Amino acid sequence: xxxxxxxxxxxxxxxxxxxxxxxxxxxxxxxxxxxxxxxxxxxxxxxxxxxxxxxxxxxxxxxxxxxxxxxxxxxxxxxxxxxxxxxxxxxxxxxxxxxxxxxxxxxxxxxxxxxxxxxxxxxxxxxxxxxxxxxxxxxxxxxxxxxxxxxxxxxxxxxxxxxxxxxxxxxxxxxxxxxxxxxxxxxxxxxxxxxxxxxxxxxxxxxxxxxxxxxxxxxxxxxxxxxxxxxxxxxxxxxxxxxxxxxxxxxxxxxxxxxxxxxxxxxxxxxxxxxxxxxxxxxxxxxxxxxxxxxxxxxxxxxxxxxxxxxxxxxxxxxxxxxxxxxxxxxxxxxxxxxxxxxxxxxxxxxxxxxxxxxxxxxxxxxxxxxxxxxxxxx
Numbered sequence: 001x002x003x004x005x006x007x008x009x010x011x012x013x014x015x016x017x018x019x020x021x022x023x024x025x026x027x028x029x030x031x032x033x034x035x036x037x038x039x040x041x042x043x044x045x046x047x048x049x050x051x052x053x054x055x056x057x058x059x060x061x062x063x064x065x066x067x068x069x070x071x072x073x074x075x076x077x078x079x080x081x082x083x084x085x086x087x088x089x090x091x092x093x094x095x096x097x098x099x100x101x102x103x104x105x106x107x108x109x110x111x112x113x114x115x116x117x118x119x120x121x122x123x124x125x126x127x128x129x130x131x132x133x134x135x136x137x138x139x140x141x142x143x144x145x146x147x148x149x150x151x152x153x154x155x156x157x158x159x160x161x162x163x164x165x166x167x168x169x170x171x172x173x174x175x176x177x178x179x180x181x182x183x184x185x186x187x188x189x190x191x192x193x194x195x196x197x198x199x200x201x202x203x204x205x206x207x208x209x210x211x212x213x214x215x216x217x218x219x220x221x222x223x224x225x226x227x228x229x230x231x232x233x234x235x236x237x238x239x240x241x242x243x244x245x246x247x248x249x250x251x252x253x254x255x256x257x258x259x260x261x262x263x264x265x266x267x268x269x270x271x272x273x274x275x276x277x278x279x280x281x282x283x284x285x286x287x288x289x290x291x292x293x294x295x296x297x298x299x300x301x302x303x304x305x306x307x308x309x310x311x312x313x314x315x316x317x318x319x320x321x322x323x324x325x326x327x328x329x330x331x332x333x334x335x336x337x338x339x340x341x342x343x344x345x346x347x348x349x350x351x352x353x354x355x356x357x358x359x360x361x362x363x364x365x366x367x368x369x370x371x372x373x374x375x376x377x378x379x
Contacts, residue, residue, distance in 0.1 A: 036235045038317050041198055041266040046226035047360055049201060051091045053103060053221045059083055060105075060209060060217035078135065079109040079176070079211040083219055087143050092150060092196070094359025101145030105221060108138035109169065109176040109211055110159065130183070132171035133157025141187070141221070147270070147357055148194020152223070154205060156185040177208040187223060195268040195315075195357040201227035229357045230267030232314065236260070236350060236366040244325065247377025253328040253341055254287055255372045257348065258321055263314035269354050273308035274322060275363065276351035283329025284346045290323040308353060324348070328372070337372075344372040 060083040087101030111132030139154040156178050157168035168183035169176050178185045185205050192199040203225015210217035240258040243250040263269050277286050291309055311320055326348065328341050337344035348370055355361040 035317070035319060036237075036262055036264050038264055039233055039266050042231050043198070043200060043228040044231045044267075044356060044360065046201070046228045047358055049203060049223070049225050049227045051088075051221075051223045053087075053223070054083065054085055054105065054218075055220040056218075057083070057085055058216050058218045059085070060211075060219045061215040062211045062213055062217060077111065079111075080138065081105075081107040081109060081176075081209050081211050081217070081219070083209075083217075087145065092143055092145055092147070092358065094355070097359055099145050099147070101143060103144075104142040105219070106138060106140055106142075107154065107176075107207065107209055108135035109133075109171065109209070110135050111167070111169070111171050111176075113171075128172045129170050130167045132169040132176055133159065133167050134169065134178075140190070141223070147268070148196040149192060150189060150196050150199060150201075150227075151191045152187040152201075153190045154185075154187050154207070156183065156207075174212055175208065175210050177206075179206050180204040187225065189227070195270075196229055198266075199227055199229045199357075201225060227358065230316075231265050231356055232263045232267045232269035232316065232354055233265035234272075234352055234354055234364055234366070235262045235264040236352075236368065237262075238368055238370055239321065241370060241373050243373065243377045249325065250341075250377050253330070254325050255328060255341070255344070255370075256290075256323055256325045257370050258323045259350065259368070260319055261311060261314075261322055261352075262319040263316055266316055267356050268316055269314045269356065270359065271353075271355050272311040272314050273353040274311055274350065275308045275353045276365075277307075277324055277348065279326060279346055279348050280367070281329075281346035284348075285327045287325040287327045290325075311352075322350075324350075326370070341372055342376065343374045346370055 060081055063080045083105050085103050087103040089098050089100050090096070092101060093099050109132050113131045134154055134156045136153055136155045141152040141154065143150050157166060168185065169178045185207070187203055187205050189199055189201040203223060205224070206222040207220070209219040237260045238257055239260045242256050242258075244254070244256045249255065274289070274291065277289070279285060289309060291311065311322070314320065326346065328337065328344055328346065331337075331339045347367055349365060349367045351363065351365040353361050353363055
């Protein structure tokens with residue numbers, strides 16, 4: 001054994017340190033073969049949600065149709081308003097996100113007091129205050145980005161007051177509006193897809209829309225409330241240990257540890273980071289990080305590369321690997337192993353930043369017990 005050590009040490013002093021980082025596996029049987037199970041669907045705590053949309057836009061369109069009046073069992077005449085606009089970054093993501101999206105607004109304004117008209121005829125005179133309502137089956141907001149979609153139902157009032165709200169919208173035949181401080185105006189999530197799947201949320205809204213016939217009608221919508229999304233969770237395990245650089249690392253008392261990092265949560269994670277890596281074992285220290293082939297050298301506590309290091313996005317059930325090379329202590333004082341480092345045992349602690357689909361992050365950490373290979377590299 002000592003002869004093998006001497007051969008490797010000679011190769012190192014002769015320039016072996018420049019050898020490419022080839023892997024020489026002498027694993028002690030730690031390789032992962034199965035993926036851990038996925039958690040049951042778990043929603044995070046409700047997070048504040050707010051969006052001011054449409055202000056300054058004049059691209060709304062209105063289609064007007066006749067219907068039976070409320071007293072006759074109908075829903076009264078209605079003005080079907082719809083519009084599209086960009087969804088600003090930070091609405092369905094974190095405040096610092098640059099990911100944009102799209103929005104569609106549909107509002108079915110119903111009212112018995114202002115008859116159907118065609119521009120340029122003036123609106124039929126009628127009451128301006130509390131003279132209309134939104135039909136909930138036809139009033140909703142759809143928001144989407146690359147992560148998924150969320151659909152909100154808008155509810156305010158009813159045709160005959162059977163819900164207890166009655167007419168809640170102010171409507172003069174041209175502009176319909178509702179202020180949540182003065183009348184009931186609530187939204188709730190009715191469907192969601194992609195990374196927002198199973199999301200839940202509720203809140204209030206303010207709406208103002210010009211529902212004149214045709215297009216180019218200005219509108220504004222303010223949404224406020226809270227949304228909860230499925231949560232990611234990391235499972236970290238050791239998949240393998242090996243001697244790198246054709247075994248030269250064995251001579252230098254450096255062992256590579258391959259970690260499986262799996263998102264076992266029911267929710268997707270975006271922009272996962274390796275936030276820190278250290279060993280609580282006296283004398284052991286981090287030497288290098290290999291993430292997706294990107295080798296960043298670290299010299300003791302003076303990093304040439306910096307934390308955090310990106311692990312990318314991890315969908316629910318998705319796994320990635322991180323390889324960290326650890327310097328084992330010299331056989332002096334009270335090290336965890338002696339001159340021979342085969343089967344040397346030491347602890348490692350990895351810290352992560354784990355953002356969910358709304359970019360709200362947790363900072364989990366895992367301490368794992370590592371064991372160097374029980375065989376030296378072949379010569």
